[in-house]
Amino acid sequence: MTQYSRVSGSVGLITLKNPPVNQLSAVVRHGIVDTVQKALSDPKVKSVVICGQNGMFCGGADIKEFQTLANMRGPPLIPMIHSIEAADKPVVAAIEGGAFGGGLELALGCHYRIAHSKAKVGLPEVTLGLLPAAGGSQRLPRLIGVPAALSLITTGRHITAAEALQLGLVDQVADHNTVDAAVKFALSVAGQSLDARRISNFQCPPVPNMDALFEDVMQKVRTTARGAIAPIACVQAVRAAATLPYTQGMQREKELMATLFTSGQARALQYCFFAQRVVGRWSMPSGARWDTSKGRPIHKAAVIGLGTMGRGITVALAQTGLSVVAVETQEKQFMEAKKAVSNMLERGAKRSGKPLAHGKITYSQSLQAVADVDLVIEAVFEDMGLKKKVFQQLSAVCKPGTFLCTNTSTLDVDELASQTHQPELVVGMHFFAPAHIMKLLEVVYGPRSSPELVAVVMELGKKMGKVSVAVGNCRGFVGNRMLKPYRDQAYFLLEEGATPQLIDQALEEFGFAMGAFKVSDLSGLDVGWKVRKEEGLVQPGGGSGKSARIRNGVRYSPLGDLMCEQGRFGQKTGRGWYQYDKPGSRDARPDPWMHSFLEEYRARHGLVARRISNQEVLERCLYAMINEGFRVLEDGIAAGPEDIDIIYVFGYGWPRHRGGPMFYANMVGLEIVLERLEHYAQANPDMPTLQPCSLLRKLVASGSPPVNKWKEVIKNVRSQL
Numbered sequence: 001m002t003q004y005s006r007v008s009g010s011v012g013l014i015t016l017k018n019p020p021v022n023q024l025s026a027v028v029r030h031g032i033v034d035t036v037q038k039a040l041s042d043p044k045v046k047s048v049v050i051c052g053q054n055g056m057f058c059g060g061a062d063i064k065e066f067q068t069l070a071n072m073r074g075p076p077l078i079p080m081i082h083s084i085e086a087a088d089k090p091v092v093a094a095i096e097g098g099a100f101g102g103g104l105e106l107a108l109g110c111h112y113r114i115a116h117s118k119a120k121v122g123l124p125e126v127t128l129g130l131l132p133a134a135g136g137s138q139r140l141p142r143l144i145g146v147p148a149a150l151s152l153i154t155t156g157r158h159i160t161a162a163e164a165l166q167l168g169l170v171d172q173v174a175d176h177n178t179v180d181a182a183v184k185f186a187l188s189v190a191g192q193s194l195d196a197r198r199i200s201n202f203q204c205p206p207v208p209n210m211d212a213l214f215e216d217v218m219q220k221v222r223t224t225a226r227g228a229i230a231p232i233a234c235v236q237a238v239r240a241a242a243t244l245p246y247t248q249g250m251q252r253e254k255e256l257m258a259t260l261f262t263s264g265q266a267r268a269l270q271y272c273f274f275a276q277r278v279v280g281r282w283s284m285p286s287g288a289r290w291d292t293s294k295g296r297p298i299h300k301a302a303v304i305g306l307g308t309m310g311r312g313i314t315v316a317l318a319q320t321g322l323s324v325v326a327v328e329t330q331e332k333q334f335m336e337a338k339k340a341v342s343n344m345l346e347r348g349a350k351r352s353g354k355p356l357a358h359g360k361i362t363y364s365q366s367l368q369a370v371a372d373v374d375l376v377i378e379a380v381f382e383d384m385g386l387k388k389k390v391f392q393q394l395s396a397v398c399k400p401g402t403f404l405c406t407n408t409s410t411l412d413v414d415e416l417a418s419q420t421h422q423p424e425l426v427v428g429m430h431f432f433a434p435a436h437i438m439k440l441l442e443v444v445y446g447p448r449s450s451p452e453l454v455a456v457v458m459e460l461g462k463k464m465g466k467v468s469v470a471v472g473n474c475r476g477f478v479g480n481r482m483l484k485p486y487r488d489q490a491y492f493l494l495e496e497g498a499t500p501q502l503i504d505q506a507l508e509e510f511g512f513a514m515g516a517f518k519v520s521d522l523s524g525l526d527v528g529w530k531v532r533k534e535e536g537l538v539q540p541g542g543g544s545g546k547s548a549r550i551r552n553g554v555r556y557s558p559l560g561d562l563m564c565e566q567g568r569f570g571q572k573t574g575r576g577w578y579q580y581d582k583p584g585s586r587d588a589r590p591d592p593w594m595h596s597f598l599e600e601y602r603a604r605h606g607l608v609a610r611r612i613s614n615q616e617v618l619e620r621c622l623y624a625m626i627n628e629g630f631r632v633l634e635d636g637i638a639a640g641p642e643d644i645d646i647i648y649v650f651g652y653g654w655p656r657h658r659g660g661p662m663f664y665a666n667m668v669g670l671e672i673v674l675e676r677l678e679h680y681a682q683a684n685p686d687m688p689t690l691q692p693c694s695l696l697r698k699l700v701a702s703g704s705p706p707v708n709k710w711k712e713v714i715k716n717v718r719s720q721l
C-alpha cells in the first residue's frame with residue numbers, strides 16, 4: 001500500500017509500504033497514482049516527497065508478478081512515472097536503503113533525487129533477463145551520459161550514493177535523516193520552474209565516435225553474455241536513447257522488453273533469483289531448519305594447511321573481520337603462503353575500497369596454536385589418512401565445543417567426524433577455487449551434525465559473501481557427484497570420435513564458461529589420476545583387451561590416465577587436452593598431437609570413429625548430469641532442485657540464463673529428457689549413469705510438474721521407501 005500525509009505545512013509525503021522491499025506491486029502502483037493525484041490537486045501542497053518505509057526506497061517491480069502476464073493488473077508503471085515527471089509541483093525522491101530497477105526508474109521520473117550516504121542504486125533488470133523498461137533505458141543515458149549508462153544497465157551493478165552523486169544520478173547525499181532532508185529540499189524548490197528537471201526532455205550528452213563506442217560495447221557484451229540475450233537488448237535500448245527522440249526510444253524499449261519478457265531466459269534468471277533465496281532457508285532430513293536452529297557467534301577461526309585453498313579461505317575469513325590463526329607445517333609453503341595471503345588481501349582492499357585486514361591473521365607452524373579458536377577449517381592434502389590424523393589432533397588440542405570443518409572435495413565427512421570426541425561438531429565446508437573469490441560454499445552435514453553447527457556455518461558463509469547450500473554427505477557431495485557422469489560422457493565421446501575442441505565448443509555455445517576439457521586442463525589432470533590410482537582403477541599403459549575399458553562391470557575410459565602417463569597434466573605442464581605456450585599459460589590451442597593420440601588409441605581398442613553432433617554432446621553430457629541430479633534428490637542429499645541449480649550456477653559455470661541443470665531439464669521437458677536417456681542407455685548398456693533414475697520416471701508419470709512442485713513428488717517417493 002501507499003501512505004499519504006501532508007508535512008511541514010506544504011509538502012505532500014508519499015510513503016511506499018510493501019514489505020520486504022516496497023516492491024511496486026499492483027496495489028502499490030494504485031496507491032502511487034492515487035496519492036500523486038491527491039498531492040497535485042491539493043492547493044496547500046507546493047511540493048511532494050516520495051519515500052519508502054523501513055529504510056528502503058524501493059526494490060523495483062514485484063518480480064513475483066512476472067510469473068504470468070495475467071498477474072500484471074493494476075496501473076502500468078510507464079504512465080505513472082510520466083505523470084510524476086509532468087507534474088507542475090516539484091517531486092523529490094528520498095532514497096534510503098536502495099532504489100533498484102523500477103524503483104530507480106520511479107526516482108528518475110521525479111524532479112530531484114536525494115540519497116542517504118549508505119544507499120545503493122542500480123538497474124539490475126539485466127540480471128533478471130530484462131531491461132529497464134519503465135523508461136530507465138531512455139532516461140538514464142540522458143541524465144548521466146551514454147558510457148556510464150551502458151555500464152550500469154548492461155551489468156546491473158549496484159552503485160553507492162557517492163558514485164551516484166559523482167555521476168549526477170542523485171542531486172544530494174544525506175548523512176542523517178533522508179526524508180527530513182528531502183522535505184527541507186522540497187520546501188526550498190517549491191514554485192521553481194521544472195523545465196530543466198524533466199529528464200525525458202534532455203538530449204543525451206554527445207559522445208564522440210558513437211558508432212565505434214556501441215560496436216565496441218556490443219562486442220564485449222556478446223563475449224561476456226555467453227548466449228544471454230538481455231545484455232544485448234540493453235545495449236540496443238541505450239543506442240535508441242542516444243539516437244532517437246524520447247518517444248521513439250520508448251517504443252524501442254517496449255519492443256525489446258516484449259521479446260525479453262516472454263523469453264525462457266527471463267524465466268530462468270528470475271527462477272535463479274528466488275532459488276538463491278530458497279537455499280538460504282535450509283533444512284536437514286532430521287527436520288532441523290534454518291528458522292528453528294540458532295548458531296552462536298564466531299570470534300576466532302583457524303585454517304589448517306595453507307596451500308591453494310587454505311590461502312583463499314584465510315583471506316575470506318579475515319575479510320569478514322574475524323581473527324584467524326593460519327597453520328602450515330611445511331616451511332617453504334609457510335613462507336610463500338604469508339606473502340600470498342598478504343598480496344591477496346591488498347588486492348581485495350584495493351578492489352573493495354575497504355581497509356586491509358592484515359593484522360587479524362596470526363601464522364603458526366604448530367597445531368597447538370588453535371587451542372582457543374571457535375571454529376577450524378581443515379584444508380590439508382586430499383588424503384584420508386592425513387585428514388584423519390589432523391582431526392584426531394584437532395579434537396585433542398581444541399577447547400571443547402570447537403566446530404571442526406573440512407574443505408575436502410570428495411572424502412567422507414562422517415568418517416572424519418568419527419575421529420573426534422564430538423562428531424556432532426563436524427561438517428564439510430566445501431569452498432571452490434579461488435576460495436576468496438568463488439561465491440559457492442557447499443555445507444556438508446552428516447547424520448550426526450548438529451543443526452547449531454549448520455546454522456553457524458551457513459551464517460559464516462553469508463558473512464564471507466558466499467551463497468551457501470546445505471547438502472548431505474555422499475561421495476562428491478552434490479556438485480562433484482554430478483560432475484562425474486558429465487565428465488565420463490565427455491571422455492566416452494572422445495573415444496567414439498569427437499575431439500576436445502568439438503565437445504568444449506558445444507558446451508561453450510550452450511553457455512558454460514569453459515568446456516569440460518578446458519576445465520580439466522585448468523584444474524590439473526593429475527588430481528583425478530591420483531584419486532583413481534588410490535582406488536585401484538588405473539592400469540599402466542591403459543591396459544589392453546576388453547577389460548581395459550571396463551571397471552567393476554561399468555564402462556571406464558583410461559584416456560585421462562594415458563594423458564597423465566605422458567606428463568600432460570594440463571595448464572601447469574603446458575600440455576593437456578590442449579597445448580599452451582608455456583607451463584601456466586591459459587591460452588588453450590588445439591594440439592595436433594591429440595589427433596594421432598586418439599587415432600592410435602581407437603585403433604588399439606577397435607573403436608571406429610563416427611561423427612558426433614553438438615546435440616549428442618549436449619544430451620549425453622548434460623542429461624547424464626541431470627540424471628545424477630535426480631538421484632541426488634531421491635537420496636535426500638539435496639533438499640530440492642533449487643539447491644542443485646544454485647550449486648551449478650555459482651560453482652560450476654552453468655549459464656545462469658539457463659537456470660541450472662534441474663530447471664533446464666524442466667524447460668526441455670522431463671519426458672524428452674527421459675526418452676533421450678532411455679535411447680542412450682539402450683545403446684550403451686555398460687553406462688549405468690544413463691539409465692533413467694526412478695524419480696525422473698515418477699515425475700514424468702505424475703505429469704511432469706513444474707520444478708517448484710517437485711518437492712511434493714519427492715516427499716511421496718521418499719515416504720514410500
Ligand SMILES: CCCCCCCC(=O)CC(=O)SCCNC(=O)CCNC(=O)[C@H](O)C(C)(C)COP(=O)(O)OP(=O)(O)OC[C@H]1O[C@@H](n2cnc3c(N)ncnc32)[C@H](O)[C@@H]1OP(=O)(O)O
Nearest residue numbers: 020021023059060061062063064100101102124133134277
Ligand atoms: C511488459 C512489462 C513491463 C514491466 C516494466 C517493468 C520494468 C522494470 O523496471 C522491472 C523491474 O523493476 S525488475 C525488478 C528490479 N529489481 C531488482 O532486481 C531488485 C531485486 N532485489 C534485490 O536485489 C534485493 O532483494 C535487494 C537489494 C532489494 C535487497 O537485498 P537483501 O539482501 O536485503 O534482501 P533479499 O533477501 O534479497 O530480499 C528480501 C526479500 O524480498 C524479496 N524481494 C526482493 N526484491 C523483490 C522484488 N523486486 N520483487 C519481489 N520480491 C522481492 C526477496 O525475494 C526476499 O523475499 P524471500 O524470497 O521471501 O526471502
Ligand SMILES: NC(=O)C1=CN([C@@H]2O[C@H](COP(=O)(O)OP(=O)(O)OC[C@H]3O[C@@H](n4cnc5c(N)ncnc54)[C@H](O)[C@@H]3O)[C@@H](O)[C@H]2O)C=CC1
Nearest residue numbers: 305306307308309328329330333379380381382408409433
Ligand atoms: N584445489 C582445489 O581446487 C580444491 C581443493 N579442495 C580441497 O581442499 C583441500 C586442500 O587442497 P589444496 O589447497 O588444493 O591442496 P594443496 O596441496 O595446495 O595444499 C595443502 C597444504 O596443506 C599443507 N599440510 C599438509 N599437512 C598438513 C598438516 N598436518 N598441518 C598443516 N598443514 C598441512 C601442505 O603443506 C600444503 O601446503 C583438499 O582436501 C582438496 O580436496 C576443495 C575444493 C577445491
